[in-house]
């Protein structure tokens with residue numbers, strides 16, 4: 001068990017800053033995910049926590065003690081990589097038991113024949129075997145113990161890599177994109193397994209991924225990293241519903257949030273392509289960007305509705321339970337995607353122009369430098 005604190009961590013590679021002052025408190029037993037686009041510094045940060053890389057400035061503390069001077073092998077953290085890093089010539093069982101033997105038995109105790117005559121060695125070996133056996137059971141590896149990594153599927157190999165980390169009972173698990181070598185279906189399955197494993201072990205997990213869906217589904221909290229900085233930290237729900245920055249809003253959610261450019265009049269009223277939005281801002285600027293998630297559009301019936309926007313449908317994407325309508329607002333080239341129920345879209349044909357509006361209170365407003373702007377909404381607008 002461990003809480004891990006990062007204080008003003010900076011990392012320079014020559015002149016290039018990979019991390020620009022990271023402050024983060026990871027709570028004991030928490031599943032915290034570092035998520036962000038490739039190259040934003042996730043792996044560098046994880047490797048600094050693990051002690052595999054040295055920070056240029058800043059402090060890593062584990063359970064209240066600085067570990068800056070403590071090397072990786074003494075930090076008692078387990079790292080799980082995308083590449084599994086299993087010994088190919090050893091069986092699953094040997095892969096799991098070897099790190100334990102190396103850690104807990106002296107070189108004399110490990111020797112063939114002679115080792116077993118060292119007093120106490122047998123009991124030690126027995127307890128290592130019990131531990132490895134329990135781990136194999138937890139990870140459903142019992143049927144595979146005699147196989148070598150080459151005879152396993154990707155998902156099975158990943159479970160063995162986890163098992164090898166688990167047997168050491170580390171203070172925390174550090175995982176760098178552990179599922180990215182697996183096919184899509186297996187990735188979804190392993191997400192559920194990892195989340196369950198975390199619930200059972202109650203150990204701190206720090207998980208790195210560029211996949212926002214992985215981050216949203218498994219984590220207690222998510223830290224969104226962009227260009228070497230954490231730009232938002234929060235629960236998956238907070239990050240999705242209340243992004244404080246346009247880059248966060250665009251990074252989480254699939255399909256991506258729609259961004260529409262809006263014009264602001266002297267009174268602060270926002271319109272898009274000349275259409276009334278019911279949104280007013282206090283900030284004195286002329287242009288804003290409106291972020292509307294696909295599920296926050298509504299199809300509007302009838303031609304009489306004044307507070308709705310003409311939407312030209314170019315493609316209907318059928319997902320069974322839902323449809324995504326692709327298209328653009330009349331007069332705009334920006335492609336937007338709206339979600340609708342199958343019974344609503346049955347009568348809509350491609351090429352048709354329908355009426356849509358955003359659900360009340362849902363559009364987010366961003367300024368040119370990506371920051372979120374507070375909005376005032378007209379009462380009653382778009383509430384139907």
Ligand SMILES: Nc1ncnc2c1ncn2[C@@H]1O[C@H](COP(=O)(O)OP(=O)(O)O)[C@@H](O)[C@H]1O
Nearest residue numbers: 013017018036037038039040041042043044045
């Ligand atoms: N050993 C290195 N030498 C120089 N630059 C590096 C090194 N490792 C990483 N970088 C750079 O640091 C930045 C962050 O890399 P990384 O932490 O691997 O990103 P991520 O894991 O988020 O994809 C990138 O711009 C990368 O090119």
Ligand SMILES: [Mg+2]
Nearest residue numbers: 039042043044
């Ligand atoms: Mg990486």
